[in-house]
Amino acid sequence: MSTLLDISNIDMVFPTPKGDFTALKNVDLQIKKGEFISLIGHSGCGKSTVLNVVAGLYQATSGGVLLNNKEVNAPGPERAVVFQNHSLLPWLTAYQNVELAVKQIFNKKMSPAEMKEWIEHNLTLVHMEHAMHKRPDEISGGMKQRVGIARALSMQPEILLMDEPFGALDALTRAHMQDSLMEIQDELNNTVIMITHDVDEAVLLSDRIVMMTNGPSATIGEILDVNLPRPRDRITLAQDDEYNRLRSSVLTFLYEKQRKVETISTKVTNKAEQPHKNSAKVDVA
Structure with a gap:
C-alpha cells in the first residue's frame, strides 16, 4: 500500500529570548491509508508539535510533510x-x-x-x-x-488528528469513547494520528505506536507494530500474551529507557557544572 502521509526528516526550532530551542530533530515517519498511529512519550517530547506540523499550524524549520505527494503548508479540510x-x-x-x-x-x-x-x-x-x-x-x-x-x-478528512481527545474523561466514559472510535475506524477505514499518554489506550487502538524520546531535540525513539487482530475487545485482550508483551514494551521504553536517558543527562550536566580545582578541563565520563 502506498504512503498517504510522508513526514520527512522534520526539525522544529523555536526562537526564545535565550536563543533557539530545538523541539524536534529529524522526525521521519511514513503513514499508509487506514492506519491508526499513536504518538506517545513524556511531556515535552514534541508530540503536539508533530501534530501541529501535520495540521499545517506550524511550518517545519527543515524537512517537510507531504499528503498524497502534495506539500502541507497550511491548514486544510483534508x-x-x-x-x-x-x-x-x-x-x-x-x-x-x-x-x-x-x-x-x-x-x-x-x-x-x-x-x-x-x-x-x-x-x-x-x-x-x-x-x-x-x-x-x-x-x-x-x-x-x-x-x-x-x-x-x-x-x-483524509486524516483525523486527535490530541489526547479522551484525556479529560473519566475511565468508564473513556472506555466507551475508545470503543466508539474503533467502530468508526472499522466502518470508515480513516487514517488516524492520535496523541496519548495512556499505554493501554495506545495498544488497544493502534496499528503502530510511535514512541518519542525526551526533549529538547526530541525524535522518534522506537516504533512498535501492533498486530493484534481486529475487532479488539478489551476484556479478552487483558489476558492476551501478545497484548501484555506490547504493553510491557511501551512501558519499558517510557520508564526505563527514557528514564535512563534523563539520568545520564543529569549526571553529565551536574558533573560538567562542578568546579575543578586542579584543572580547567572538564572530563565527562
Missing part, C-alpha cells in the same frame, strides 16, 4: 483536528455545531436536504442522534467530545 477540549460553540446545538463544518466544506456541493442527512448521519455514527438538538451545557463531557468527533468526520 486534515481535521479533534482537541482534548471539545471546542464547541456553546450557543449552538450539537446539530448546529456540526452544520457549521458541513456548510463550510459542502455548501456548493450538497443540497440542504443532503446536508441535513449528512449531519444526522455523522451524529448517528458517534451515537449522538438522541441529543442532536441539545446545547453543550445540556450534555456530558463525553457527549461533547462525541460531537467534536462528528464535526471532524463530517468534513470527510
Whole structure:
C-alpha cells in the first residue's frame, strides 16, 4: 500500500529570548491509508508539535510533510483536528455545531436536504442522534467530545488528528469513547494520528505506536507494530500474551529507557557544572 502521509526528516526550532530551542530533530515517519498511529512519550517530547506540523499550524524549520505527494503548508479540510477540549460553540446545538463544518466544506456541493442527512448521519455514527438538538451545557463531557468527533468526520478528512481527545474523561466514559472510535475506524477505514499518554489506550487502538524520546531535540525513539487482530475487545485482550508483551514494551521504553536517558543527562550536566580545582578541563565520563 502506498504512503498517504510522508513526514520527512522534520526539525522544529523555536526562537526564545535565550536563543533557539530545538523541539524536534529529524522526525521521519511514513503513514499508509487506514492506519491508526499513536504518538506517545513524556511531556515535552514534541508530540503536539508533530501534530501541529501535520495540521499545517506550524511550518517545519527543515524537512517537510507531504499528503498524497502534495506539500502541507497550511491548514486544510483534508486534515481535521479533534482537541482534548471539545471546542464547541456553546450557543449552538450539537446539530448546529456540526452544520457549521458541513456548510463550510459542502455548501456548493450538497443540497440542504443532503446536508441535513449528512449531519444526522455523522451524529448517528458517534451515537449522538438522541441529543442532536441539545446545547453543550445540556450534555456530558463525553457527549461533547462525541460531537467534536462528528464535526471532524463530517468534513470527510483524509486524516483525523486527535490530541489526547479522551484525556479529560473519566475511565468508564473513556472506555466507551475508545470503543466508539474503533467502530468508526472499522466502518470508515480513516487514517488516524492520535496523541496519548495512556499505554493501554495506545495498544488497544493502534496499528503502530510511535514512541518519542525526551526533549529538547526530541525524535522518534522506537516504533512498535501492533498486530493484534481486529475487532479488539478489551476484556479478552487483558489476558492476551501478545497484548501484555506490547504493553510491557511501551512501558519499558517510557520508564526505563527514557528514564535512563534523563539520568545520564543529569549526571553529565551536574558533573560538567562542578568546579575543578586542579584543572580547567572538564572530563565527562
